[in-house]
Amino acid sequence: MLARAMRRSPMLALVLLVLLACEPMRAPMDATVDAGLDAPVADVRFDTRVDAGCTRVPGELVGERSIESGELPLLSWPGTEGAVALRDHHEPCAPAGRVIVIRELTAWSAQSLWHVAHTAALVAMDDVVVIDLWAADEDAMPMRTERLDSVVARYDELPDAIASDPDEQLGAIAIGGIALPIVVVLDARTLHLERWFTDPRAGEIEDAVRATQARLREQTRPPPFEPELLDGRFTRDRWEILEAMGAPYAPPPSSSNAHADDVAAAALGERLFEDASLSPSEVACSSCHQEPRSFTDARVVGRGVEDVTRNTPTLIDAAGSRWQFWDGRADTLWAQALGPIENEREMASSRLFVAHRVASAYPADYEAIFGALPPLADGARFPAEGAPGDAAWEAMRVADRDAVTRVFTNVGKAIEAYERTLVHTRGRFDRYASGELDALSVAERDGLLAFFQGGCPQCHWGPRLANDAFFAIDMPGVGEGALGDQGRIAAFDTLAASETRAQGAYSDDRTTPDPLDGLDAFPERMRGAFRTPTLRALGDSAPYGHAGTFMTLRSVVEHYARVRRPHTPDPRVIGVRDPHLIGFEDGRIASIVAFLEAL
Ligand code: HEC
Ligand code: HEC
Structure with a gap:
């Protein structure tokens, strides 16, 4: 069966090989330098041979074509x-060796x-045309064409074309998990897929192009490029x-808070953070975010007046995140x-209650x-307690409500000024x-190499080891099915209705672009998606995951190693697993844990 599949379609054969191996496919460079299509199945070709007379x-393309078959349609x-x-780059009569390189990327x-x-x-x-396809933006939202301008500044030199590909179409090529970017090299004469790989090393794309061009020109392959390894392990x-x-x-900088870097505001913020009397139930921020534990509480889910449904995250480096909370429902x-x-x-x-306490x-x-x-002593205008939705609050004058909300948001701004001082100390990893x-x-x-x-x-990645984007990665939450924690997708309405957005009336800079513009909901891929957390302060922040379901770092890493292997699904897992988890052999687990412990 394999042989027949091989004759019919090299890609299908690869699919079968991988399924038979029952192990996720490793990033090509880690397996062998030449894991492209031209390796074991090089002589299998569709009827798209180069037309010698070039008519x-x-x-004009021949045969049934699809990305999976390795014969790209137009x-x-x-x-x-x-x-x-692709029609505009298809050149049937070009001299041998003209290639198209397509890279599938995300911000x-x-x-x-x-x-x-x-x-x-x-x-x-x-003789290379470079086309870059952007599948997603920095939040892992499907890339919108009007947002492509935001990626241009990231280039040292622009490619021939940039487009959006929100469906990540080239993902069809990478079986067993996609480690980005995906790169394909096409013969410009036939749009035949000559080479493909994921997560290429520095220099690997250029090397693949040189090798492909030599083969198409029937020249000898130039000597393969030998990457220089730093510390004997890491490519550039x-x-x-x-x-x-x-x-x-x-x-x-936090432009929506004019006092973000004000020392006096930070000092006030620290006292407010630790003040249990801001709550009639005597719970302070520091009840859950305890300084000796890197501002966590060693509990599965946080407990104030009652248990909540999520794990208490560290506040170390929280000021560096574009979004707050596991689902990003505050900006x-x-x-x-x-x-x-x-x-x-x-x-x-x-x-x-808080405004009176501050006063x-x-x-x-x-x-x-x-x-x-405001004149809070005036009990007729300013009742002792109340928030939007309460009768006491709704009975107040609009201007008085606004004045109280302003005190409340200023309390938030002072606390932010304090939280901005909570940054990780540079340790052995940084050295x-x-x-x-x-x-x-x-x-x-x-372990660090295994992490890569x-x-x-x-x-x-980055100094906080977090991209602040949202992914469903099969970590269990509290509740099952429709009653389960839906994550990012459910945060849309809260954000859209919030009076305290960065673009709202209580912000000190309303000019920042609104990432919700043009949206009326988050897409389905955001169901069960949570924000990538920082990996700083991991040693103090167990248990792990948005619902604290992993007691140890080892259990987290085991989850990643095995997530793609067949297993009985946990009913508390919500959403469709993100395709960018690639899995790995159990042999690497201990090594990755050793590295995480060094962070
Ligand atoms: C009952 C325990 C508890 C209390 C009290 C508490 N927090 Fe939290 N905190 C949590 C939990 C749990 C989360 C995650 C909730 C979520 O994502 O829905 C969280 C999230 C956060 C985050 C977001 C961090 C991130 O990486 O997303 C910040 C910042 C934070 N809290 C600061 C505070 C401040 C400031 C106060 C006091 C005004 C406070 N917390 C009070 C438990 C608590
Ligand atoms: C596609 C993005 C993505 C990749 C790839 C990824 N992570 Fe994560 N990581 C996340 C998200 C999102 C969460 C939180 C998920 C949740 O709680 O539902 C997370 C959570 C974690 C946590 C828990 C941290 C805490 O404070 O609770 C650890 C540890 C971790 N990841 C390590 C790793 C390791 C090791 C790898 C590689 C084997 C890895 N991650 C690959 C996105 C990713």
């Missing part, structure tokens, strides 16, 4: 200046961004991604702080930073990344 015209993708069409993956920032070498090659691309993880770090740190205060299960307080305990500190407090090789043990360095080979830095 064909562009757009696909086209939307670009900012009209469609980017959330470190390796995609590395290759984009190193496009110049590829573009400089002769990986080393540069790793250097960026260890780079000195400070949170980016600023100051707006985030308002949630737990009014949440029934957490602090069960209200903005009126009695911190009037001078508050007014020195934010200006005069290693800056070139001090002895800072990590050999086992930890091997396991596809982890696609999502866990």
